[in-house]
Ligand SMILES: Nc1ncnc2c1ncn2[C@@H]1O[C@H](COP(=O)(O)OP(=O)(O)O)[C@@H](O)[C@H]1O
Protein backbone atom coordinates (compact mmCIF):
# COMPACT_ATOMS: atom_id res chain seq x y z
CA UNK A 1 0.00 0.00 0.00
CA UNK A 2 1.37 3.42 -0.96
CA UNK A 3 1.73 6.35 1.41
CA UNK A 4 -1.22 8.67 1.91
CA UNK A 5 -0.87 12.22 0.59
CA UNK A 6 -0.74 15.03 3.15
CA UNK A 7 -1.33 18.63 2.11
CA UNK A 8 0.56 21.26 4.12
CA UNK A 9 -1.00 24.64 3.37
CA UNK A 10 0.39 28.00 4.49
CA UNK A 11 -1.61 31.23 4.45
CA UNK A 12 -0.02 34.62 4.92
CA UNK A 13 -0.69 38.08 6.23
CA UNK A 14 -2.83 39.35 3.40
CA UNK A 15 -5.56 36.73 3.59
CA UNK A 16 -5.56 36.85 7.41
CA UNK A 17 -6.08 40.61 7.24
CA UNK A 18 -9.13 40.28 5.01
CA UNK A 19 -11.88 38.66 7.08
CA UNK A 20 -14.12 37.79 4.14
CA UNK A 21 -11.24 36.21 2.23
CA UNK A 22 -10.13 34.30 5.31
CA UNK A 23 -13.60 32.89 6.00
CA UNK A 24 -13.95 31.89 2.33
CA UNK A 25 -10.59 30.16 2.42
CA UNK A 26 -11.41 28.31 5.67
CA UNK A 27 -14.65 27.03 4.13
CA UNK A 28 -12.81 25.67 1.07
CA UNK A 29 -10.05 24.27 3.27
CA UNK A 30 -12.64 22.48 5.44
CA UNK A 31 -14.08 20.79 2.36
CA UNK A 32 -10.69 19.39 1.28
CA UNK A 33 -10.66 15.62 1.60
CA UNK A 34 -7.76 13.69 3.07
CA UNK A 35 -4.95 14.45 5.53
CA UNK A 36 -4.13 18.14 5.83
CA UNK A 37 -2.35 20.63 8.05
CA UNK A 38 -2.66 24.41 8.09
CA UNK A 39 0.09 26.93 8.90
CA UNK A 40 -0.74 30.60 9.29
CA UNK A 41 1.35 33.76 9.47
CA UNK A 42 -0.07 37.05 10.61
CA UNK A 43 2.88 39.35 10.18
CA UNK A 44 0.65 42.23 9.04
CA UNK A 45 -1.60 42.02 12.14
CA UNK A 46 1.47 41.90 14.40
CA UNK A 47 2.92 44.96 12.66
CA UNK A 48 -0.36 46.88 13.07
CA UNK A 49 -0.61 45.99 16.77
CA UNK A 50 3.05 46.87 17.41
CA UNK A 51 2.51 50.30 15.83
CA UNK A 52 -0.59 50.89 17.97
CA UNK A 53 1.43 49.99 21.06
CA UNK A 54 4.32 52.22 20.06
CA UNK A 55 6.75 49.35 19.48
CA UNK A 56 9.11 49.89 16.58
CA UNK A 57 8.84 47.42 13.66
CA UNK A 58 11.97 46.26 11.84
CA UNK A 59 12.14 43.65 9.08
CA UNK A 60 15.25 42.43 7.25
CA UNK A 61 14.95 40.14 4.20
CA UNK A 62 11.33 39.35 5.09
CA UNK A 63 12.18 38.41 8.70
CA UNK A 64 11.15 40.31 11.82
CA UNK A 65 13.61 41.59 14.39
CA UNK A 66 11.97 40.38 17.59
CA UNK A 67 12.89 42.25 20.78
CA UNK A 68 11.28 41.34 24.11
CA UNK A 69 8.27 43.64 23.57
CA UNK A 70 7.76 42.37 20.03
CA UNK A 71 7.88 38.80 21.33
CA UNK A 72 4.97 39.50 23.70
CA UNK A 73 2.99 41.01 20.86
CA UNK A 74 3.57 38.17 18.41
CA UNK A 75 2.77 35.46 20.98
CA UNK A 76 -0.54 37.15 21.82
CA UNK A 77 -1.36 37.76 18.18
CA UNK A 78 -0.21 34.50 16.52
CA UNK A 79 -0.76 31.82 19.20
CA UNK A 80 -3.76 33.64 20.69
CA UNK A 81 -6.01 35.76 18.58
CA UNK A 82 -5.32 34.47 15.07
CA UNK A 83 -4.82 30.79 15.89
CA UNK A 84 -8.00 30.52 17.96
CA UNK A 85 -10.05 32.49 15.42
CA UNK A 86 -8.97 30.13 12.66
CA UNK A 87 -9.67 27.00 14.73
CA UNK A 88 -13.11 28.31 15.73
CA UNK A 89 -14.02 28.96 12.12
CA UNK A 90 -12.80 25.54 11.00
CA UNK A 91 -15.05 24.06 13.70
CA UNK A 92 -17.89 26.18 12.28
CA UNK A 93 -17.30 24.35 8.98
CA UNK A 94 -17.28 20.86 10.56
CA UNK A 95 -13.50 20.58 10.24
CA UNK A 96 -12.18 19.29 13.55
CA UNK A 97 -8.99 21.28 14.14
CA UNK A 98 -6.60 21.81 17.01
CA UNK A 99 -4.27 24.78 17.44
CA UNK A 100 -0.52 24.40 17.80
CA UNK A 101 2.57 26.39 18.54
CA UNK A 102 5.87 24.53 18.41
CA UNK A 103 5.73 24.17 22.21
CA UNK A 104 2.51 22.15 22.03
CA UNK A 105 3.28 18.45 21.89
CA UNK A 106 6.95 19.52 21.79
CA UNK A 107 6.33 19.62 18.05
CA UNK A 108 8.93 22.19 16.91
CA UNK A 109 12.15 22.92 18.79
CA UNK A 110 14.43 25.76 17.74
CA UNK A 111 17.52 27.61 18.91
CA UNK A 112 17.90 31.35 19.13
CA UNK A 113 19.56 32.69 16.01
CA UNK A 114 23.21 33.66 16.27
CA UNK A 115 23.43 37.43 16.75
CA UNK A 116 25.85 37.91 13.85
CA UNK A 117 25.78 39.15 11.13
CA UNK A 118 22.30 40.43 12.12
CA UNK A 119 20.77 40.25 15.60
CA UNK A 120 17.19 39.13 15.01
CA UNK A 121 16.46 38.96 18.76
CA UNK A 122 14.03 36.24 19.87
CA UNK A 123 13.98 34.48 16.51
CA UNK A 124 14.37 30.71 16.37
CA UNK A 125 16.01 28.44 13.81
CA UNK A 126 14.33 25.04 13.74
CA UNK A 127 16.47 22.17 15.04
CA UNK A 128 13.95 19.36 15.55
CA UNK A 129 10.39 18.50 14.53
CA UNK A 130 8.51 15.81 16.45
CA UNK A 131 5.68 14.38 14.40
CA UNK A 132 4.26 11.66 16.71
CA UNK A 133 1.47 13.80 18.17
CA UNK A 134 0.68 15.29 14.75
CA UNK A 135 0.41 11.86 13.16
CA UNK A 136 -1.91 10.63 15.92
CA UNK A 137 -4.22 13.57 15.27
CA UNK A 138 -4.04 13.45 11.48
CA UNK A 139 -4.82 9.73 11.50
CA UNK A 140 -7.93 10.53 13.57
CA UNK A 141 -8.99 13.08 10.93
CA UNK A 142 -8.11 16.01 13.22
CA UNK A 143 -6.35 18.91 11.51
CA UNK A 144 -3.40 20.62 13.22
CA UNK A 145 -3.28 24.42 12.79
CA UNK A 146 0.15 25.93 13.39
CA UNK A 147 1.16 29.46 14.23
CA UNK A 148 4.69 30.79 13.68
CA UNK A 149 6.04 30.21 17.19
CA UNK A 150 8.58 27.62 18.33
CA UNK A 151 10.31 26.90 21.65
CA UNK A 152 13.84 26.11 22.78
CA UNK A 153 12.93 23.38 25.35
CA UNK A 154 14.18 25.70 28.11
CA UNK A 155 10.96 27.67 28.42
CA UNK A 156 11.76 30.31 25.84
CA UNK A 157 9.27 30.94 23.03
CA UNK A 158 10.83 32.10 19.76
CA UNK A 159 9.52 33.71 16.58
CA UNK A 160 10.02 31.61 13.45
CA UNK A 161 8.93 32.65 9.98
CA UNK A 162 5.67 30.92 9.06
CA UNK A 163 7.06 29.83 5.67
CA UNK A 164 9.84 28.00 7.54
CA UNK A 165 7.35 26.33 9.90
CA UNK A 166 5.44 25.04 6.86
CA UNK A 167 8.49 23.64 5.06
CA UNK A 168 9.97 22.06 8.19
CA UNK A 169 6.66 20.33 8.95
CA UNK A 170 6.31 19.15 5.35
CA UNK A 171 9.87 17.78 5.41
CA UNK A 172 9.45 15.98 8.76
CA UNK A 173 6.10 14.50 7.74
CA UNK A 174 7.54 13.30 4.40
CA UNK A 175 8.78 10.16 6.13
CA UNK A 176 5.16 9.12 6.80
CA UNK A 177 3.19 10.75 4.01
CA UNK A 178 3.67 11.92 0.45
CA UNK A 179 3.71 15.61 1.25
CA UNK A 180 2.59 18.56 -0.83
CA UNK A 181 3.41 22.10 0.28
CA UNK A 182 1.30 25.09 -0.81
CA UNK A 183 2.34 28.69 -0.11
CA UNK A 184 -0.78 30.83 -0.54
CA UNK A 185 -0.48 34.60 -0.79
CA UNK A 186 -2.12 37.51 -2.61
CA UNK A 187 -0.34 37.17 -5.97
CA UNK A 188 -0.67 34.52 -8.70
CA UNK A 189 2.82 33.17 -8.07
CA UNK A 190 6.41 34.32 -8.28
CA UNK A 191 6.19 37.17 -10.77
CA UNK A 192 8.90 38.18 -13.21
CA UNK A 193 7.51 41.72 -12.97
CA UNK A 194 5.94 42.38 -9.57
CA UNK A 195 3.38 44.76 -11.15
CA UNK A 196 2.24 42.27 -13.78
CA UNK A 197 -0.03 39.46 -12.54
CA UNK A 198 0.40 37.77 -15.94
CA UNK A 199 4.16 37.39 -15.53
CA UNK A 200 3.99 34.25 -13.36
CA UNK A 201 7.20 32.21 -13.52
CA UNK A 202 5.95 28.68 -14.17
CA UNK A 203 8.81 26.73 -12.71
CA UNK A 204 11.72 27.46 -10.39
CA UNK A 205 14.54 24.98 -9.72
CA UNK A 206 17.67 24.97 -7.54
CA UNK A 207 19.55 25.74 -10.80
CA UNK A 208 17.75 28.94 -11.82
CA UNK A 209 16.89 30.35 -8.38
CA UNK A 210 20.22 32.12 -7.73
CA UNK A 211 19.89 34.15 -10.89
CA UNK A 212 16.38 35.30 -9.86
CA UNK A 213 17.67 36.40 -6.44
CA UNK A 214 20.73 38.16 -7.88
CA UNK A 215 18.57 40.04 -10.40
CA UNK A 216 16.29 41.13 -7.51
CA UNK A 217 13.30 39.51 -9.20
CA UNK A 218 12.87 37.72 -5.88
CA UNK A 219 13.10 40.01 -2.82
CA UNK A 220 11.54 40.82 0.57
CA UNK A 221 8.89 38.38 1.76
CA UNK A 222 9.44 36.17 -1.30
CA UNK A 223 12.97 35.30 -0.11
CA UNK A 224 11.92 33.06 2.83
CA UNK A 225 9.22 31.45 0.66
CA UNK A 226 11.68 30.54 -2.09
CA UNK A 227 14.49 29.41 0.20
CA UNK A 228 12.07 27.19 2.12
CA UNK A 229 10.58 25.84 -1.12
CA UNK A 230 13.99 24.80 -2.44
CA UNK A 231 14.84 23.23 0.92
CA UNK A 232 11.57 21.26 0.81
CA UNK A 233 12.08 19.81 -2.70
CA UNK A 234 15.63 18.87 -1.70
CA UNK A 235 14.21 16.92 1.28
CA UNK A 236 11.60 14.61 -0.27
CA UNK A 237 8.61 16.94 -0.35
CA UNK A 238 6.79 15.78 -3.49
CA UNK A 239 5.21 19.02 -4.62
CA UNK A 240 5.76 22.71 -3.77
CA UNK A 241 3.48 25.44 -5.16
CA UNK A 242 3.39 29.22 -4.67
CA UNK A 243 0.32 31.25 -5.67
CA UNK A 244 -3.22 32.20 -4.74
CA UNK A 245 -5.15 29.72 -2.61
CA UNK A 246 -7.39 29.02 -5.64
CA UNK A 247 -4.52 26.88 -6.97
CA UNK A 248 -5.48 24.19 -4.42
CA UNK A 249 -9.16 24.11 -5.28
CA UNK A 250 -9.30 24.97 -8.99
CA UNK A 251 -7.12 23.05 -11.47
CA UNK A 252 -7.21 25.91 -14.01
CA UNK A 253 -5.34 28.38 -11.78
CA UNK A 254 -1.83 29.60 -12.60
CA UNK A 255 0.88 29.22 -9.98
CA UNK A 256 4.63 28.76 -9.61
CA UNK A 257 5.87 25.23 -9.22
CA UNK A 258 9.18 24.58 -7.45
CA UNK A 259 10.86 21.38 -8.60
CA UNK A 260 14.24 19.71 -8.35
N1 LIG B 1 8.97 38.09 -7.69
C1 LIG B 1 8.01 38.27 -6.78
N2 LIG B 1 6.77 37.80 -7.01
C2 LIG B 1 5.79 37.97 -6.12
N3 LIG B 1 5.94 38.62 -4.94
C3 LIG B 1 7.16 39.11 -4.63
C4 LIG B 1 8.25 38.95 -5.54
N4 LIG B 1 9.36 39.53 -4.99
C5 LIG B 1 8.98 40.03 -3.82
N5 LIG B 1 7.66 39.80 -3.57
C6 LIG B 1 6.95 40.26 -2.38
O1 LIG B 1 6.77 39.20 -1.48
C7 LIG B 1 5.52 39.43 -0.81
C8 LIG B 1 5.05 38.15 -0.16
O2 LIG B 1 5.70 37.96 1.06
P1 LIG B 1 4.99 38.32 2.44
O3 LIG B 1 4.49 39.70 2.42
O4 LIG B 1 5.88 37.88 3.53
O5 LIG B 1 3.70 37.38 2.30
P2 LIG B 1 3.05 36.38 3.31
O6 LIG B 1 2.58 37.20 4.46
O7 LIG B 1 1.95 35.77 2.54
O8 LIG B 1 4.12 35.40 3.67
C9 LIG B 1 4.63 39.95 -1.88
O9 LIG B 1 3.56 40.69 -1.36
C10 LIG B 1 5.58 40.81 -2.71
O10 LIG B 1 5.54 42.13 -2.25
Ligand SMILES: CC(=O)N[C@@H](CCC(=O)OP(=O)(O)O)C(=O)O
Nearest residue numbers: 013041042043063064148161162
Ligand atom coordinates in the same frame (compact mmCIF):
# COMPACT_ATOMS: atom_id res chain seq x y z
C1 LIG C 1 10.88 35.64 12.23
C2 LIG C 1 9.70 36.14 11.43
O1 LIG C 1 9.85 36.90 10.51
N1 LIG C 1 8.51 35.71 11.81
C3 LIG C 1 7.29 36.12 11.18
C4 LIG C 1 6.22 35.14 11.57
C5 LIG C 1 4.87 35.47 10.99
C6 LIG C 1 4.85 35.33 9.51
O2 LIG C 1 5.69 34.71 8.87
O3 LIG C 1 3.75 35.94 8.94
P1 LIG C 1 3.43 36.07 7.38
O4 LIG C 1 3.47 34.69 6.80
O5 LIG C 1 2.06 36.63 7.40
O6 LIG C 1 4.46 36.99 6.77
C7 LIG C 1 6.91 37.54 11.60
O7 LIG C 1 6.87 37.82 12.81
O8 LIG C 1 6.55 38.33 10.71
